[in-house]
Amino acid sequence: MSLDAVRESLIRQEDTIVFSLIERAKFPMNSPTYQQSKPCVGFCGSLIRFFVSETESLQAKAGRYQNPEEHAFFPDHLPPSLAPPHTFPPVLHPAAASINVNNKIWDIYFKQLLPLFTVPGDDGNYASTASSDLNCLQAISRRIHYGNFVAEVKFRDAPHEYEPAIRAQDRDALMKLLTFEAVEEMVKKRVEKKAMIFGQEVSLDTTNSTESKGKCKIDPLLVSRLYDEWIMPLTKFVQVEYLLRRLD
Numbered sequence: 001m002s003l004d005a006v007r008e009s010l011i012r013q014e015d016t017i018v019f020s021l022i023e024r025a026k027f028p029m030n031s032p033t034y035q036q037s038k039p040c041v042g043f044c045g046s047l048i049r050f051f052v053s054e055t056e057s058l059q060a061k062a063g064r065y066q067n068p069e070e071h072a073f074f075p076d077h078l079p080p081s082l083a084p085p086h087t088f089p090p091v092l093h094p095a096a097a098s099i100n101v102n103n104k105i106w107d108i109y110f111k112q113l114l115p116l117f118t119v120p121g122d123d124g125n126y127a128s129t130a131s132s133d134l135n136c137l138q139a140i141s142r143r144i145h146y147g148n149f150v151a152e153v154k155f156r157d158a159p160h161e162y163e164p165a166i167r168a169q170d171r172d173a174l175m176k177l178l179t180f181e182a183v184e185e186m187v188k189k190r191v192e193k194k195a196m197i198f199g200q201e202v203s204l205d206t207t208n209s210t211e212s213k214g215k216c217k218i219d220p221l222l223v224s225r226l227y228d229e230w231i232m233p234l235t236k237f238v239q240v241e242y243l244l245r246r247l248d
């Protein structure tokens with residue numbers, strides 16, 4: 001595993017994130033998906049919680065969380081995997097298993113992001129809405145927790161640089177060591193471009209091409225902002241959390 005290979009994976013994950021946001025933006029806000037059901041009929045709480053926890057339970061049985069890249073939003077009481085056993089290569093320090101920032105991701109996604117990239121309204125497609133939310137959440141969560149792998153590779157490439165900061169439990173020094181501003185700038189520009197390309201109308205009519213009209217299914221600047229303000233800072237937060245425990 002090299003830093004280049006890890007970055008390649010992050011670049012591929014951008015495609016998944018941008019597409020999942022485009023899919024969610026197909027539906028209006030559909031706020032009943034997020035409201036508490038009263039009274040409890042079949043389940044308590046919001047439809048989104050019900051949908052995510054039930055889906056995670058099924059996916060746990062299918063082995064999803066055997067992969068160290070995957071983190072559940074409701075990790076308590078998940079059923080064991082019934083899938084054919086597979087041993088993933090033990091790349092990470094075991095402390096990685098204790099890092100889960102999905103609560104933060106959940107809050108940011110529903111409170112801040114969703115209102116920015118959906119239009120107000122209610123078309124009744126609550127199940128499809130919840131399903132697309134879960135796709136966005138899982139893609140974003142996988143990307144952010146991939147910070148564990150990024151941090152591991154950076155540590156292995158320069159243990160002598162990282163060890164003093166880890167022993168001193170110095171978050172600021174670790175943050176400085178793992179930050180590459182030029183890479184972050186490229187990421188922001190690339191995801192903006194991907195949102196522009198993936199989100200365009202594709203037409204065969206060359207005389208009246210909508211591609212050239214610049215109509216986009218999701219605002220490319222918003223995707224760049226999403227990376228700038230939430231995804232990259234949380235990925236770096238995961239990296240710091242991992243490194244702080246790397247010598248335990």
Ligand SMILES: C=C(O[C@@H]1C=C(C(=O)O)C=C[C@H]1O)C(=O)O
Pocket residue numbers: 007150178179180181183184187231232233235236
């Ligand atoms: C992920 C990395 O670490 C940091 C976080 C980045 C990100 O989240 O995209 C980009 C550059 C670094 O500042 C990396 O170096 O690739």
